[in-house]
Amino acid sequence: MPAGGEFIVALCAAQKAQAQRIGPKAANLAALAQAGLPTPGGFCLTAEAYCAQIAALELADLLGRFAAADALAQRRLAVDIRLALYQQPVAPDIRAALLDAWHAQRAQQQGASAVRSSALIEDRKGASFAGQFESFLGIDDEAALLTAVRACWAALWTTNARRYMDNHGMSPADTAMAVLVQPLVQARAAGGGLSETADGGMLISATWGLGCAIAQGEVVPDRIVLSRQGFLRRIDAGRKHHRETCGHGCAVPRRRPCRHARQADAKSGGGLRRPGRDRVGAR
Numbered sequence: 001m002p003a004g005g006e007f008i009v010a011l012c013a014a015q016k017a018q019a020q021r022i023g024p025k026a027a028n029l030a031a032l033a034q035a036g037l038p039t040p041g042g043f044c045l046t047a048e049a050y051c052a053q054i055a056a057l058e059l060a061d062l063l064g065r066f067a068a069a070d071a072l073a074q075r076r077l078a079v080d081i082r083l084a085l086y087q088q089p090v091a092p093d094i095r096a097a098l099l100d101a102w103h104a105q106r107a108q109q110q111g112a113s114a115v116r117s118s119a120l121i122e123d124r125k126g127a128s129f130a131g132q133f134e135s136f137l138g139i140d141d142e143a144a145l146l147t148a149v150r151a152c153w154a155a156l157w158t159t160n161a162r163r164y165m166d167n168h169g170m171s172p173a174d175t176a177m178a179v180l181v182q183p184l185v186q187a188r189a190a191g192g193g194l195s196e197t198a199d200g201g202m203l204i205s206a207t208w209g210l211g212c213a214i215a216q217g218e219v220v221p222d223r224i225v226l227s228r229q230g231f232l233r234r235i236d237a238g239r240k241h242h243r244e245t246c247g248h249g250c251a252v253p254r255r256r257p258c259r260h261a262r263q264a265d266a267k268s269g270g271g272l273r274r275p276g277r278d279r280v281g282a283r
Contacts, residue, residue, distance in 0.1 A: 007049040007097040011042055021046050023118030023178045042182030043101050049094045050176045056091035057084050066173040082157035086150050109183040113139040115148035116180040132161045152179045202226040
């Protein structure tokens, strides 16, 4: 497990934003920002913080027993570890560093925050862990922030996450969970993208408001089909009967596409160049 005492890394800190400390998800966001692409910014509570919390709660013995345990014992140990991470208070030194960074962020960018897991083992080739961990939107007070962070830590030990790890030869006892804290974008439209589809092209899925409506299956999103070179091939309007919103509150144009051709071409020019699955920034 990672060692060290630095609990907070700003995504703009090029030398410190390393995947082994903040997870590939956060490290990729940092790389996009350093390349000059628009991102919400933010900071990451590092893997060291997770390890320090494990030590503060005296859970190291349970983690040590997990690898050698049979399936039934592993389930019991995982429940005990998950409940401890979720229910017990954040260690004072971690709490102080986290709240200081969060208040500094809110002083610069007013509004609510998004809190997202960034496990050291997710967003890798062959193991994306898509949908396995946690994200929380609209965080606007200290209690909600601390609860969301604890939930992200605990998500490493859920049944679904452990099953995914088992299928990929991984163990929650051998890794750690970092946590992203970012300003919540007042999104008119948002979604996700595949930078390489089965037929060699690219695909953007989009809806009005926040992209969580797509992840939760609440809407049929627009499908924007692009060539491998980023040229627009087709826009299929979805059925977007409502929007998850954090501010705009206007009527939802159900069948009008969220993006016109010029926006789709512009979006493909930046965030959809790397192989694998990438999230398209909300705008």
